[in-house]
Amino acid sequence: MSPNFRIAFRFLTAKKRAMTMSLACTIIGVGLFIVTQATTSGFEEFFIKTILGTDGAMRIQDEIQDTIHAIKTSETSDFTVSAREEGRKYIEGVQEPTQIIEALANFANVSGASAVLRGNIQVRSSFKNESAQIFGIEIDQHVKVSVLKSQVIEGSLDVFRDTPSGVLIGSVLAARLHLQVDSSILIDPLNQQPARRYRICGIYETGVRDIDKSRVYVRLSEARSLLKKPTGVTFIQLNLNDPYRAPQDALHMEEVLRHSAEPWQEREKSWLSAFSALKISSGITVSVFTLIAGLAMFNTLAMIVLEKTKDIAILRSMGYERSDITQIFLWQAVIVLAVGIVAGSLFGGGATYAISQMPLPRGGITGIFATKHFIVNLTPWHFVEASLTAIVTVMVASLIPARRAARLEPGDIVRGTAQ
């Protein structure tokens, strides 16, 4: 054990109350930082999982047509060439979905593709009418790009597969229209065509309220007939092996397929930004505890400097250098930090686990996802971030009294005139 560390340890343990205060603040600061980051990122991860499982990692939609600007070959000639790209024009929908899906099979990251035809409809039950959207899908394709199978809470996907006039409707829409499995509904395609009757084969719940209150799945062939669109689809929904590579893949796909490709990060930008802001804001809020830990450490060390001026003079008279004095005080901060980070991490990890077991009030959350419990996502990075925040705050706060102690002149102290 180095002499400076030995002295630091004794100085610190002699100020038990002040040291306990600094330590408690460090533990709380580190622990709560871990808890808030784990819960915020837990909900964010769950949201991402929900939207990936519902709307896929990417959508290939409108066809791209470059608009070309003609330029003259010379001032005197009328001869022109089409040379400069002026902009882009989009043609709504995917006209050749089969060819595009075949082409998509060449992308290594693509694990599934499903053609979807979408249109606005009116759903009528014996109770009331509701506006909604019809999603025409090939069920066997769609289960490869979504978790629709696990989202069905009543009825069966197999019955839907085997029933030409079968539909799957969202739980909110079903509740609003007072519908159950095997109920029948009328779907009005809003295009002068007569309404058709369908049977409810299943009720699904994604947890995303906007989807659950408006989306009705039917077979793709039925959607074509209802919407009078014999060819083409609205978009192709993709599942990716690595969804976090979606933005890079989207750029590549746009170049190759000449269709716009929208990754989930772009599609859900507003929610993801909200989660990021929430994570930063909760981090800042909780950092107040770490800041208090820094102030408490500053206070503790400043008190020790004031009380130990004679000891500092003794040490300096015995040959201890200014850097030794600085080290003695910084070691005290390091001891508090080491104990605080270890204890704070245990506290944070334990509290995060306890929170993950807690039921949410009023039966849970629905809206952007559905859960009955707090969702946490505890990663080593949360411990690293919490530790770094505590280290920076406490060490910066400790540097001032440590440097002040080192600047003390031993002659002034023993003469009793130290300022």
Added chain:
Amino acid sequence: MAENRTIALRCTNLHRYLGEGEGRVHVLKGVSFEARSGDVYAIVGPSGCGKSTLLYLLGLLDQPEEGEISINGQLMSNSDDAARTAARGEHIGFVFQFHFLMLEFSALDNVMMPMRKLGKLTPDQMTDRAHQLLTSVGLGEKTHRLGTQLSGGEQQRVAVARALANQPSIILADEPTGNLDVKNSSIVFDLLTRLAKENGQAVILVTHNPDIAGRCDFTRPMRDGLFV
């Protein structure tokens, strides 16, 4: 006989001012002094005459405005803080009036502290030497007592042992018996001088006590910042 001994410490024409502005006082007005190894010097004089200020300058705890200080022939008055600190650790031992023990540490730890910084001995050698020094000041049975568990006289004896820990060539003592009763004063003074003489160290002590001063080899009275 004193002429044959080496000069451990020499200062010439030391000037020192304390305070600032109108309160600035010319405390030392050109003091010159030398101390030889194995001799015990007493600096005496009324309060405020500059005795302690001189002692702190000699101990390199403070710097003069003018004049020179040499330790074992090496000019130290103009050296930087690191060199003066190193010289203090190796060549100078201090005994202060108010013991100045580090109270959270045991007597043994207090004596070992200068040795740990100098780092010339192994941990076992340090422990042995500290035990030996504490035994020589009569505290062999109390080596593990904290500073707070020792009486004033015992604390000052630990301070004497600590001052001798690195076998310095110079011992500086600022009223080492000023806070002790007659019996303890005599014990501490005898210890300090006996151990210093055994090791050939120069001892310079500031004292108000005429009995103590009278038992030193040399007495240098001071008045108004000068030796008289």
